[in-house]
Amino acid sequence: MEKSWYSIFKTFFKVGTLLLGGGYVILPLLTSELVEKKKWITSEELCEYYALGASLPGIIAVNTAIFTGRKLLGTVGAFAATVGMVLPAFLAIVLLAAILSEIIANSYIQHIFWGVGIGVIVLLFLAVKEMWKKSVTDKFSMLVYGVCLLLALWGKIPLAVIIIGALFAGVFWQKIKDRRGGIK
Amino acid sequence: MLYLKLFLQFFHVGVFSFGGGYATLPFLYDIAEKYHWYSAKQLTDMLALSSITPGPVGVNVATFAGYTTSGILGALIATTSIILPSFIIVTIVSKALDKFRTNKYVKAGISALKSAGCALLSAVGIKLLFTSNLHLFGTILLIALLIMSFIKKRDPLFYLGVSAVAGLVIGSLNWIGV
Structure with a gap:
């Protein structure tokens, strides 16, 4: 499919509409739409955008959309992706704002909400599996994964610090490898 | 003046919230205390609602706060200003990345x-x-969905749809006692 601003907008609008559960499932949704169906980007690229998106300030899903849109069609693409992704959220809230408290109190909605929460966990698990295949490839990346997971679960360190720490660890590891190579 | 305040406050959230989604929360509670655009209780409700409405939590809350304070224009301003920092920062970072x-x-x-x-x-x-709160039936649903995912690759919509319907059915029959 051709990458016009409109097709990008449409694709992200769909992803934005399906983005239930607060934004966590952005990765599986984008994988399904952009990597598998449209084949616009590779799974590796998407993983990179997600990781970068998580390490910069702002909303992760939005950051990931901007990175991806930029890759597809420069600034126009970034704009189309962002608007497409945010518009469903915007419209839903504007339409529902007036009856917000009634909705929350409705027991049927609560049941659906409970069920969707489980669906979100499944999607997250699938996203982790996919990302694991692309990122944890050797002993060093396994170590980075383990340390970051423990720190994130501990919850005392800001996530951005963990991610930036990993970035520096990667650079440092490359330096060590270079030095070893130099001795040989 | 209100519009400018909305812009500045949500731009501030966009710049300083690292870690996405729930990282915006402390800032949003802070705004609730300072400006009374929405109450802390409304924010908590909003969070619950944002898991069944499309879009990231941060966007949902910004839209809601803007809308309750000054209607559709306020919603537009608050939403734009929480995203604007991302747009600028991501553009700079991806340009730098392409170079190196x-x-x-x-x-x-x-x-x-x-x-x-x-x-x-x-x-x-x-x-x-x-x-x-998974309870017994939630755990069964979770495991069933995972097994299905191993058998065949499916669209994310499938999992969301099935789990929504299952939630409605299980909940309505009062099996889980919610």
């Missing part, structure tokens, strides 16, 4: 970054697993 992408240290850094990203996502999943 072939550098082996940058490559090594990004590769470690991906492992860290995977770890953070795993942590979110684990935390959700322990904070959602």
Whole structure:
């Protein structure tokens, strides 16, 4: 499919509409739409955008959309992706704002909400599996994964610090490898 | 003046919230205390609602706060201003990355970054697993969906749809006592 601003907008609008559960499932949704169906980007690229998106300030899903849109069609693409992704959220809230408290109190909605929460966990698990295949490839990346997971679960360190720490660890590891190579 | 205040406050959230989604929360509670555009109770309701409405939590709350204070224009301003910092920062970072992408240290850094990203996502999943009230039927639903995912690759919409319907059915029959 051709990458016009409109097709990008449409694709992200769909992803934005399906983005239930607060934004966590952005990765599986984008994988399904952009990597598998449209084949616009590779799974590796998407993983990179997600990781970068998580390490910069702002909303992760939005950051990931901007990175991806930029890759597809420069600034126009970034704009189309962002608007497409945010518009469903915007419209839903504007339409529902007036009856917000009634909705929350409705027991049927609560049941659906409970069920969707489980669906979100499944999607997250699938996203982790996919990302694991692309990122944890050797002993060093396994170590980075383990340390970051423990720190994130501990919850005392800001996530951005963990991610930036990993970035520096990667650079440092490359330096060590270079030095070893130099001795040989 | 109100519009300018809305813009400044949500722009501030966009610049300083690292870690996405729930990282915006402390800032949003802070705004509730300072400006009374929405109450803390409304914000909590909003969070519950944002899991069944489309879009990221941060966007949902910004839209809601803007809308309750000054209607559709307010909603538009608040939503735009929470996203604007991302737009600027991501543009700068991706330009810089394109320049240095072939550098082996940058490559090594990004590769470690991906492992860290995977770890953070795993942590979110684990935390959700322990904070959602799964009960017996929720656990069965979770395992059933996972088994289905191993058998055949499916569209994300499938899992969301099935779990929504299952939630409605299980909940309505009062099996889980919600």
